[in-house]
Amino acid sequence: MRACLINPIKKVFFEGLVYSIEPSNGFGGFCDCGGIMSQKGWVEDWLMIAECENCWKVEAFLYDNYRFVERFEIKVLALIDFLNEILTESEFEALVQKANGVSYNYSSFNKAKRKLEEMNLKLEEILDHLRGTQLP
Numbered sequence: 001m002r003a004c005l006i007n008p009i010k011k012v013f014f015e016g017l018v019y020s021i022e023p024s025n026g027f028g029g030f031c032d033c034g035g036i037m038s039q040k041g042w043v044e045d046w047l048m049i050a051e052c053e054n055c056w057k058v059e060a061f062l063y064d065n066y067r068f069v070e071r072f073e074i075k076v077l078a079l080i081d082f083l084n085e086i087l088t089e090s091e092f093e094a095l096v097q098k099a100n101g102v103s104y105n106y107s108s109f110n111k112a113k114r115k116l117e118e119m120n121l122k123l124e125e126i127l128d129h130l131r132g133t134q135l136p
Protein backbone atom coordinates (compact mmCIF):
# COMPACT_ATOMS: atom_id res chain seq x y z
CA MET A 1 0.00 0.00 0.00
CA ARG A 2 1.46 3.34 -1.07
CA ALA A 3 -0.84 5.73 0.75
CA CYS A 4 -4.05 5.97 2.75
CA LEU A 5 -5.99 8.35 4.92
CA ILE A 6 -6.34 7.15 8.51
CA ASN A 7 -9.53 7.88 10.45
CA PRO A 8 -10.30 9.12 13.04
CA ILE A 9 -6.76 10.32 13.77
CA LYS A 10 -6.67 12.49 10.60
CA LYS A 11 -3.27 11.43 9.45
CA VAL A 12 -2.04 10.23 6.10
CA PHE A 13 0.22 7.27 5.45
CA PHE A 14 2.48 7.88 2.45
CA GLU A 15 5.37 5.67 1.28
CA GLY A 16 6.10 4.20 4.70
CA LEU A 17 5.64 7.25 6.90
CA VAL A 18 2.65 8.79 8.65
CA TYR A 19 2.06 12.55 8.52
CA SER A 20 -0.34 14.89 10.27
CA ILE A 21 -2.78 16.77 8.07
CA GLU A 22 -3.48 20.45 8.45
CA PRO A 23 -7.23 20.77 7.73
CA SER A 24 -8.17 23.03 4.83
CA ASN A 25 -11.14 23.63 2.60
CA GLY A 26 -11.68 25.03 -0.82
CA PHE A 27 -11.51 23.81 -4.38
CA GLY A 28 -9.46 20.65 -4.82
CA GLY A 29 -9.79 20.03 -8.55
CA PHE A 30 -12.14 18.01 -10.72
CA CYS A 31 -12.82 14.31 -10.32
CA ASP A 32 -12.90 11.77 -13.17
CA CYS A 33 -16.66 11.53 -12.62
CA GLY A 34 -17.04 15.25 -13.39
CA GLY A 35 -17.67 16.13 -9.77
CA ILE A 36 -15.95 18.86 -7.85
CA MET A 37 -13.34 17.86 -5.31
CA SER A 38 -13.02 19.70 -2.04
CA GLN A 39 -9.83 19.93 -0.06
CA LYS A 40 -9.63 17.97 3.17
CA GLY A 41 -6.16 19.03 4.19
CA TRP A 42 -2.47 19.42 3.47
CA VAL A 43 0.73 17.81 4.65
CA GLU A 44 2.93 20.91 4.79
CA ASP A 45 3.10 22.19 1.19
CA TRP A 46 3.67 18.96 -0.69
CA LEU A 47 0.65 16.68 -0.32
CA MET A 48 -2.99 17.71 -0.64
CA ILE A 49 -5.89 15.39 0.11
CA ALA A 50 -9.21 16.05 -1.61
CA GLU A 51 -12.56 14.30 -1.71
CA CYS A 52 -15.08 14.28 -4.54
CA GLU A 53 -18.41 15.78 -3.50
CA ASN A 54 -20.19 13.56 -5.99
CA CYS A 55 -18.69 10.03 -5.74
CA TRP A 56 -16.67 10.43 -2.49
CA LYS A 57 -13.47 9.28 -4.11
CA VAL A 58 -10.45 10.49 -2.15
CA GLU A 59 -7.28 11.47 -3.97
CA ALA A 60 -3.83 12.64 -2.99
CA PHE A 61 -2.16 15.42 -5.01
CA LEU A 62 1.59 15.38 -4.79
CA TYR A 63 3.70 18.52 -5.27
CA ASP A 64 7.41 19.15 -5.40
CA ASN A 65 8.52 22.72 -4.78
CA TYR A 66 4.99 23.97 -5.58
CA ARG A 67 5.04 22.11 -8.89
CA PHE A 68 2.26 19.57 -9.35
CA VAL A 69 3.73 16.08 -9.81
CA GLU A 70 0.85 13.58 -9.77
CA ARG A 71 -2.50 12.64 -8.29
CA PHE A 72 -3.72 9.21 -7.28
CA GLU A 73 -6.65 7.63 -5.50
CA ILE A 74 -6.13 6.65 -1.89
CA LYS A 75 -8.06 4.42 0.47
CA VAL A 76 -9.62 5.71 3.66
CA LEU A 77 -8.98 3.27 6.48
CA ALA A 78 -10.13 3.16 10.07
CA LEU A 79 -7.14 3.12 12.42
CA ILE A 80 -7.79 -0.52 13.35
CA ASP A 81 -7.85 -1.61 9.70
CA PHE A 82 -4.70 0.37 9.01
CA LEU A 83 -2.92 -1.30 11.94
CA ASN A 84 -4.06 -4.68 10.65
CA GLU A 85 -2.45 -3.89 7.29
CA ILE A 86 0.91 -2.87 8.67
CA LEU A 87 1.26 -5.19 11.68
CA THR A 88 1.23 -8.96 11.97
CA GLU A 89 -1.69 -10.55 13.78
CA SER A 90 0.36 -11.18 16.93
CA GLU A 91 1.73 -7.61 16.91
CA PHE A 92 -1.78 -6.18 16.60
CA GLU A 93 -3.04 -8.46 19.37
CA ALA A 94 -0.23 -7.44 21.71
CA LEU A 95 -0.97 -3.77 21.09
CA VAL A 96 -4.70 -4.17 21.85
CA GLN A 97 -3.92 -6.25 24.96
CA LYS A 98 -1.47 -3.63 26.20
CA ALA A 99 -4.06 -0.87 25.57
CA ASN A 100 -6.61 -2.83 27.57
CA GLY A 101 -4.23 -3.50 30.46
CA VAL A 102 -4.22 -7.27 30.09
CA SER A 103 -1.19 -9.54 29.69
CA TYR A 104 0.50 -9.39 26.30
CA ASN A 105 3.40 -10.91 24.40
CA TYR A 106 6.36 -8.69 25.17
CA SER A 107 8.34 -9.36 22.02
CA SER A 108 5.32 -8.88 19.70
CA PHE A 109 4.51 -5.65 21.50
CA ASN A 110 8.07 -4.38 21.07
CA LYS A 111 8.00 -5.18 17.35
CA ALA A 112 4.69 -3.33 16.98
CA LYS A 113 6.04 -0.37 18.95
CA ARG A 114 9.16 -0.20 16.77
CA LYS A 115 7.10 -0.34 13.54
CA LEU A 116 4.79 2.45 14.73
CA GLU A 117 7.66 4.65 15.85
CA GLU A 118 9.54 4.12 12.59
CA MET A 119 6.45 5.44 10.81
CA ASN A 120 6.29 8.50 13.09
CA LEU A 121 3.19 7.29 14.94
CA LYS A 122 3.13 7.97 18.66
CA LEU A 123 2.57 4.81 20.66
CA GLU A 124 0.59 6.51 23.43
CA GLU A 125 -1.82 8.08 20.95
CA ILE A 126 -2.43 4.72 19.28
CA LEU A 127 -2.94 2.96 22.63
CA ASP A 128 -5.49 5.64 23.60
CA HIS A 129 -7.50 4.87 20.47
CA LEU A 130 -7.28 1.11 20.97
CA ARG A 131 -8.52 1.15 24.54
CA GLY A 132 -11.76 -0.82 24.69
CA THR A 133 -11.14 -2.56 21.34
CA GLN A 134 -12.19 -6.21 21.41
CA LEU A 135 -10.10 -8.86 19.72
CA PRO A 136 -12.04 -11.26 17.50
Ligand SMILES: [Zn+2]
Pocket (backbone or CB within 6 Å): 031, 032, 033, 034, 035, 052, 053, 054, 055, 056, 057
Ligand atom coordinates in the same frame (compact mmCIF):
# COMPACT_ATOMS: atom_id res chain seq x y z
ZN1 LIG B 1 -16.07 11.81 -8.32
